[in-house]
Amino acid sequence: MNNHQTRNRICYAVFSLLIILAGYTIENPYYIQVLTFIGINTLLALGLNMLMGYAGQISLGHAAFFGIGAYGTAILTVHYNLSPWLALPAAIAAAMIVAYIVGIPTLKLSGYYLGMGTLGFGMIVNILFREWSSVTGGASGFIGIPTLELGPVSFSSGRNYFFLVWGFVLTSFIICQRIIDSRIGRALRAIHDGEKAASAVGVDTRKLKLQVFVLSAAFSALAGFLYAHLVFFISPGTFSFIASIRMVTMVVIGGMASIWGSLLGASLLTLLPEWLHAFSEFEMVVYGLILMIVMIFLPRGLTRGLLDIYERANKKNDH
Amino acid sequence: MTTELPLLEIKTVFKAFGGVQALSDITFSLNPGSITGLIGPNGAGKTTLFNLISGVFPVDKGKIVFSGTGIKNKKPHTLVDIGISRTFQNVELFESMTVLENILVGQHTRTRCGMWGSILRFPWVAGEEKKAHQFAMELLDFVGLNGHADKTSGDLPFGWQRLLEIARALASRPKLLLLDEPAAGLNIVETMQLGDLIKKIREQGVTVLLVEHDMSLTMEISDWIVVLDQGEKIAQGTPRTVQADEKVIAAYLGTAGKKTED
Amino acid sequence: MELIPWPELHAMDQSIMQEILQYLFSGITNGAIYAVIAIGFSMLYNSTDLINFAHGEFVMLGSLCMVTFFGSMHLPLVPAIILTIICVAIAGLVFERLAIRSVKHPEPIVLIIITVGASIFLRGLGMIIWGKDAYSIPSFSSHPPLDIAGAKLLSQSIWIIVIFLVASVGLQLFYKKTLTGKAMEANAISKRAAWIVGIPSKLMVMLAFGLSTAMGGLAGVIIAPITMSSYDMGTMLGLKGFCAAMLGGLGSLWGALIGGFLLGILEALGVGFVSSGLKDATAFVLLLFILYVRPGGIISSADANRF
Ligand SMILES: Nc1ncnc2c1ncn2[C@@H]1O[C@H](COP(=O)(O)OP(=O)(O)OP(=O)(O)O)[C@@H](O)[C@H]1O
Ligand SMILES: [Mg+2]
Numbered sequence: 001m002n003n004h005q006t007r008n009r010i011c012y013a014v015f016s017l018l019i020i021l022a023g024y025t026i027e028n029p030y031y032i033q034v035l036t037f038i039g040i041n042t043l044l045a046l047g048l049n050m051l052m053g054y055a056g057q058i059s060l061g062h063a064a065f066f067g068i069g070a071y072g073t074a075i076l077t078v079h080y081n082l083s084p085w086l087a088l089p090a091a092i093a094a095a096m097i098v099a100y101i102v103g104i105p106t107l108k109l110s111g112y113y114l115g116m117g118t119l120g121f122g123m124i125v126n127i128l129f130r131e132w133s134s135v136t137g138g139a140s141g142f143i144g145i146p147t148l149e150l151g152p153v154s155f156s157s158g159r160n161y162f163f164l165v166w167g168f169v170l171t172s173f174i175i176c177q178r179i180i181d182s183r184i185g186r187a188l189r190a191i192h193d194g195e196k197a198a199s200a201v202g203v204d205t206r207k208l209k210l211q212v213f214v215l216s217a218a219f220s221a222l223a224g225f226l227y228a229h230l231v232f233f234i235s236p237g238t239f240s241f242i243a244s245i246r247m248v249t250m251v252v253i254g255g256m257a258s259i260w261g262s263l264l265g266a267s268l269l270t271l272l273p274e275w276l277h278a279f280s281e282f283e284m285v286v287y288g289l290i291l292m293i294v295m296i297f298l299p300r301g302l303t304r305g306l307l308d309i310y311e312r313a314n315k316k317n318d319h
Numbered sequence: 320m321t322t323e324l325p326l327l328e329i330k331t332v333f334k335a336f337g338g339v340q341a342l343s344d345i346t347f348s349l350n351p352g353s354i355t356g357l358i359g360p361n362g363a364g365k366t367t368l369f370n371l372i373s374g375v376f377p378v379d380k381g382k383i384v385f386s387g388t389g390i391k392n393k394k395p396h397t398l399v400d401i402g403i404s405r406t407f408q409n410v411e412l413f414e415s416m417t418v419l420e421n422i423l424v425g426q427h428t429r430t431r432c433g434m435w436g437s438i439l440r441f442p443w444v445a446g447e448e449k450k451a452h453q454f455a456m457e458l459l460d461f462v463g464l465n466g467h468a469d470k471t472s473g474d475l476p477f478g479w480q481r482l483l484e485i486a487r488a489l490a491s492r493p494k495l496l497l498l499d500e501p502a503a504g505l506n507i508v509e510t511m512q513l514g515d516l517i518k519k520i521r522e523q524g525v526t527v528l529l530v531e532h533d534m535s536l537t538m539e540i541s542d543w544i545v546v547l548d549q550g551e552k553i554a555q556g557t558p559r560t561v562q563a564d565e566k567v568i569a570a571y572l573g574t575a576g577k578k579t580e581d
Numbered sequence: 582m583e584l585i586p587w588p589e590l591h592a593m594d595q596s597i598m599q600e601i602l603q604y605l606f607s608g609i610t611n612g613a614i615y616a617v618i619a620i621g622f623s624m625l626y627n628s629t630d631l632i633n634f635a636h637g638e639f640v641m642l643g644s645l646c647m648v649t650f651f652g653s654m655h656l657p658l659v660p661a662i663i664l665t666i667i668c669v670a671i672a673g674l675v676f677e678r679l680a681i682r683s684v685k686h687p688e689p690i691v692l693i694i695i696t697v698g699a700s701i702f703l704r705g706l707g708m709i710i711w712g713k714d715a716y717s718i719p720s721f722s723s724h725p726p727l728d729i730a731g732a733k734l735l736s737q738s739i740w741i742i743v744i745f746l747v748a749s750v751g752l753q754l755f756y757k758k759t760l761t762g763k764a765m766e767a768n769a770i771s772k773r774a775a776w777i778v779g780i781p782s783k784l785m786v787m788l789a790f791g792l793s794t795a796m797g798g799l800a801g802v803i804i805a806p807i808t809m810s811s812y813d814m815g816t817m818l819g820l821k822g823f824c825a826a827m828l829g830g831l832g833s834l835w836g837a838l839i840g841g842f843l844l845g846i847l848e849a850l851g852v853g854f855v856s857s858g859l860k861d862a863t864a865f866v867l868l869l870f871i872l873y874v875r876p877g878g879i880i881s882s883a884d885a886n887r888f
Contacts, residue, residue, distance in 0.1 A: 058689070060693075105872075105873045106872075109872060109876060112632055112689055113876050115689070116823070116827055117868075117873075119865075119868075120824070120865040120866075120868040120869045121865075123820065123862070124865045124866060127859065127861050127865070128862075131862075245694075248690075249694055252691070281708065281709055282709065284701055284705025285709065287702075287705070288698045288699060288700070288701035289702055290698075291694060291695070291698030291701065292695050292699060292702065295684075295694045295695045295698065296683045296684055299684070299686055299691045
């Protein structure tokens with residue numbers, strides 16, 4: 001246990017150093033921008049991983065919470081002139097409340113049915129973003145979201161925003177790591193392994209599932225907030241069914257029940273389209289193929305999959 | 320036996336699944352500190368009764384009273400909290416977790432650290448964790464699994480998995496322990512050790528309700544036997560009187576006869 | 582997605598009854614389409630426990646193949662339809678053979694991502710072959726619309742309903758009367774037992790894929806004249822067909838029919854009397870409603886689990 005903790009501390013220390021190093025040495029604004037997007041996607045993947053990887057509950061509608069975070073801050077800062085720093089907790093709280101209300105009936109479902117329930121919820125929210133044009137700007141989107149500022153520091157420059165996003169990522173990693181290593185984390189994994197047994201040993205599975213659902217919604221909303229103030233313009237397409245699926249894919253490809261897997265998955269799914277631009281019109285075909293191939297050959301995600309291959313190779317060498 | 324208040328009372332309990340009457344008009348009670356054997360042929364309704372007592376399903380009719388309070392509408396986790404703990408006929412461990420972690424989850428109702436506690440790491444959390452670890456180690460010692468704390472539970476041999484499941488059930492410090500066929504799949508030596516373990520559990524003051532097909536084990540360690548057949552209670556008494564009961568013999572021979580036929 | 586062009590309705594010269602009837606007609610037309618898509622979902626789920634998120638893309642392939650064969654190459658109607666369905670079914674079989682059969686641990690989440698990957702792939706393929714344009718083809722015949730109590734029933738609607746009826750009666754006969762159909766039904770009933778004794782029933786799974794995607798193709802065929810067909814039309818159609826299947830009861834033929842028509846009609850009435858913008862939400866609101874109230878769907882007795 002102690003070993004585990006010191007190892008974690010070292011990991012996070014190295015991780016922080018890497019962030020600082022990257023932030024100060026990378027000059028190319030395009031790279032900084034891509035890394036910032038990776039950070040936002042990591043938050044999305046991390047939140048969903050808590051729900052899917054650890055508690056074993058699938059969601060095909062999480063882009064809704066991403067959208068609630070983004071639209072929440074857009075509406076509050078533009079329509080109500082609220083400071084973004086007040087809009088942040090408000091948007092997160094809104095996502096959490098929605099998650100709580102939707103979670104109560106939805107989390108009673110399991111398997112495909114849970115997938116469908118969350119899918120339906122995500123679609124409805126997305127349609128609301130599109131149709132409630134007086135508030136959300138409708139299909140053409142919401143423009144004029146303000147820049148973040150904190151006293152004299154403006155987060156308009158790439159470097160500052162990079163640090164802001166990755167600061168949130170680091171904090172979120174530590175929060176999730178702490179949850180996973182605690183009584184709550186064990187109970188979550190217990191639900192994953194067997195819900196019946198978990199409740200038979202005293203875990204209030206309904207309450208706990210609801211708690212992680214709300215927690216993961218909070219991370220998604222945080223990502224939505226950061227996204228909105230980075231690009232200043234949001235439209236419903238960003239929070240569609242495809243976006244929900246992309247989040248699920250990040251989790252599964254990176255590795256379920258792995259915090260670092262979220263980082264890996266988010267990185268790959270952010271970078272992949274950038275690389276695929278080279279394929280121009282073959283982009284979608286190649287993207288779809290890669291998804292299928294990874295899932296067919298490494299169904300437990302890249303982190304686990306590569307570890308498995310490594311272990312197998314080691315075993316062969318032994319004999 | 321004594322005038323003590325019973326720990327668990329089953330009062331005219333009925334349960335049906337669709338058309339199948341799984342239990343009808345079951346009444347009996349458990350004295351504190353006793354080992355009661357619940358026996359009966361396949362499909363008699365033993366596991367169903369366990370599911371009712373542990374709150375998995377609601378009872379259709381009748382009442383189950385634990386320590387003087389009715390358990391109606393109580394959820395399984397609340398029942399663990401008030402002192403009812405169980406194992407499953409087909410071992411249900413948290414297979415991806417270690418032996419130690421399984422027992423730590425077993426202490427869920429006896430520990431408090433919640434979402435905030437784990438994120439903010441309040442000072443008392445570390446103390447609670449440490450105590451939980453200590454107790455888990457004691458339990459591993461108690462069931463004879465010391466030294467295997469860090470193994471993945473799914474990788475354990477089957478007999479050990481049974482022991483681990485019992486240890487996990489004891490982790491909630493229950494007053495009543497429900498064991499569903501704990502000897503199934505064990506060899507003779509393991510079964511004997513299991514018998515000793517159950518007696519040791521009773522010595523700790525835990526009341527045991529035991530469903531078991533291994534008659535020699537059940538008859539040896541039980542103080543009291545309740546016999547179910549096709550959802551009805553057909554006999555109860557001390558092991559000796561039950562063994563001599565004609566209805567019981569008929570029930571077992573009957574099903575044995577049916578089995579040889581097909 | 583606008584399936585039916587709404588004839589201009591003038592409140593002045595049409596009574597409310599006529600209006601309702603008009604919406605009903607378009608609801609029934611769309612319902613038949615949803616039902617055909619839902620049947621494809623249910624058939625596959627029945628035989629393989631798999632939900633194919635690429636199903637909508639097979640509908641898209643059907644539409645666009647029809648655009649090519651019927652619209653551009655001017656093949657006669659029946660050969661064009663048959664050719665289209667064969668093409669789509671072959672695509673389905675290739676998908677099964679190359680992707681699905683290679684999966685070693687068919688967990689829902691893995692299958693969801695693989696089929697989603699397939700849907701992106703097919704959409705990309707559609708874009709490469711047909712480009713980003715939207716196409717339309719003429720109706721299967723050029724009869725004037727039928728006038729029923731003042732409401733108009735378009736000739737294509739009649740085609741759609743007739744083709745739908747032929748397809749579902751055909752399927753019913755196939756399942757009840759032919760040996761292969763009975764074998765498939767038996768396999769669907771006892772797939773768990775078959776699994777335990779180690780019968781892979783590969784052929785049955787292939788057949789289910791072929792039939793299911795053929796139904797997808799058929800949906801694409803009948804929808805082509807009443808909508809604009811383009812590479813990205815499949816997602817929403819697939820999801821709605823899926824809602825219909827869930828609504829009726831996943832895995833049941835009758836459930837798919839009931840779900841399809843219910844969705845079509847409620848959606849049409851929703852457009853008429855609430856707001857056309859929120860039309861797309863109808864399917865998902867119904868989906869949530871049924872999941873919360875009766876997760877098994879409208880038909881959810883144990884027996885309805887199969888065809
Ligand atoms: N969840 C359920 N749904 C439907 N029927 C059930 C359910 N649980 C039990 N039954 C039925 O209730 C009856 C009693 O089953 P139960 O499992 O309680 O028997 P048992 O005495 O534990 O048998 P065994 O010795 O085989 O474990 C059986 O006919 C069984 O099919
Ligand atoms: Mg049993």
